[in-house]
Amino acid sequence: MTEVKNPKWVPQLLAWYDVHKRELPWRDCGDPYKIWVSEVMSQQTRIEAMKPYYDNWMRLFPTLQDLANASEDEVVHAWQGLGYYSRARNLRFGVQDVVENYGGVVPHDRKTMESLKGVGSYTAGAILSMAYNEPEAAVDGNVLRIYARLYRIFEDILSTKGRKTITAIVEETLPHDRPGDFNQALMDFGSAVCIPKTPRCGECPIANLCDAYQQGDTDKLPVRIKKTKVVDVPVFVGILQYEDYYLLHKRPNRGLLRSMWEFPSVEGVSAFDDGKQALSELVADLGFELSLQPVLVKELTHVFSHRKWFMKAFRGTLTKSIDSDLPKDWMLIKREEFSDYAWAGPHGKLTELAR
């Protein structure tokens, strides 16, 4: 593990920055307003895309007071095309707050900064360090990625815990003599060298002190566990009886609950008439005619890792319209045989409804 206190990579990174830093209009200007605008504008936005907007913005609203006096329509119009328009509205509110409550002087402390609209932990740290040289961390996606690699941290950087872990290390490693340059160096370094995929370790000024590089783990870091969002799926189910037998379907040998048995069902349908129609077509292909009773006999939900079934079960009876053999993935069995088969998850809970 690289030494955390006074790590050797910090002066190496600063030396790299002194040579490779990007020249940007808001950089090293000492104007907290300009830095504020540039930070908010560059959130979720590439520098190249946002730069013309920044120049135009400074022509329209050269000072904090100009922005505070502008109308919401004016500022949103100047933001048109950048997206996330609440950034523009909140920036104006924040600036008005500074004019009204802090004498037009951007505050020097994190707590007050974070109380301003649109200024969170990252932006507060960026402004304080870059405008006032306060030793404040500015932890964004770049910083999380860089530190995860440097210190070989396998915690999920998208989780609260992972961010806390890294933020603590950033605060320990932050050089108090050049906090603003250090934070900007991390930004430039993250966008030019320690990039998200296939980092350019061959040209990295601190690879010699990077734990991930030394251990050959750069391709595994950072760890980002994307939360698969659970999609709601209505499932219309028929408990369908032919004489003493129940009709069952074997799910395909792929995907969810593969090769397991289920009652005839249709995904994406919840209305009775639609479900009746769909099930009728399903069994018609098997040579049956369906009579479905419009009585909801069971309603249940089942949560998978990536989807949630909202199941509605109805009872129905079948009559033979054509005499033919069933395909291999369909069968008719008596309820006594239910326990002989592997049920597709929640369909097992519906067996008790057969009578």
Place this chain on the structure above:
DNA sequence: AACACGGGGCA
């Protein structure tokens, strides 16, 4: 903790 916000890059 989960979601919305928006446009651009990229598979």
Place this chain on the structure above:
DNA sequence: TGCCCAGTGTT
């Protein structure tokens, strides 16, 4: 074409 990106505010 549809997925991914990443700070902040809201619920």
